[in-house]
Amino acid sequence: MTDVTFKQIEYHSMTITKTMSTDAKSIEENGLTVERFKEIMSHQEQAGWGYTVDPMGEEPTDEETDMFFEIVNGCQTVLTVKKICGLTEKAVMKLTTD
Secondary structure, three states: OEEEEEEEEEEEEEEEEEEEEEEEHHHEEEEEEEHHHHHHHHHHHOOOEEEEEEEOOOOOOOOHHHHHHHHHHEEEEEEEEEEEEEEEEEEEEEEOOO
């Protein structure tokens, strides 16, 4: 008897855009100025937070980065949009015999 074993592999690419908001008071209560918050954000390119080609200001310290993410985690998410950018399907067929 011959069995036919196969599997389908799907690769999904997704972009999630979140519009978040906070106020100057919340930023300042966490130990940063609004300007410094923006500078730190510009250094977060790899985390998807950078909006400038060249980072602004000095590289943030670990403490400043922690403060930045403390503020971000407390932000209100106003809008989340999910968009599927592409789908690739790949079928793999393997013939087996008993």
